[in-house]
Amino acid sequence: MTNYQEAREELFAAVQKARDEGLLRISEGNLSLRTPDGNVAITPSGIKYDQLKPEEIAIVDLDGGHIDGPCKASSETPMHTAIMRNLPEVGAICHTHSPFAMTFAAAGRDIELINLEAMGCGAPIPVAPWATPGSAAGGEVTVTLFKQRPDLKAVLLRNHGVVAIGENAEDSFDKAFKAEAAAQIYYQALQIGEPVIITPPQQQEAFDTYIAFTKKERT
Ligand SMILES: [Zn+2]
Secondary structure, three states: OOOOHHHHHHHHHHHHHHHHOOOOOOOOOEEEEEOOOOOEEEOEOOOOOOOOOHHHOEEEOOOOOEEEOOOOEOOOHHHHHHHHHHOOOOOEEEEEOOHHHHHHHHHOOOEOOOOHHHHHOOOOEOEEOOOOOOOOHHHHHHHHHHHHOOOOOEEEEOOOEEEEEEOOHHHHHHHHHHHHHHHHHHHHHHHHOOOOOOOHHHHHHHHHHHHHHHHHHHO
């Protein structure tokens, strides 16, 4: 029997960070992490995040079948497993109902490339077509967009929330945080005028500068 303690602790740490940053409220939103044996650790259904214990994180297979743990997996498990099945490079998913991202999801409006946080998500962050929350279709609509644009790390679920993908639990939290920060600033900029979009050459220049900086750091 596989010991899932490490996976549960990694996912729990990301849950705590997402809660601290206001991305997870009450019991809304859910996170998942691919385990080394190819299953999925996922936050449980109906437990408030301020009361969650690591051992309550459920382990399911890629079809959502219960493998381990005392709690039922999140009601949105079919969305997570659909993404994990179709995108083998995804190590973790952070799905939140964070308010500014939800605002754009409700308006059916993309979050444009307006700052570094948006750039970190591969913006523009598109709105996926409507899919019933809790259905596999909710994952499949994001898979289509993620496959079309490999740099894209966050997608808005229309009238629902945001799905962020990452290599590991921390990375998926980071992308969900950036999506919410981008949404907040874009929303605020819309209140005072017309937001200025970063152009492709400016984006390339910023990327090249960052790469040059990271290379310099190593030498
Ligand atoms: Zn949701």
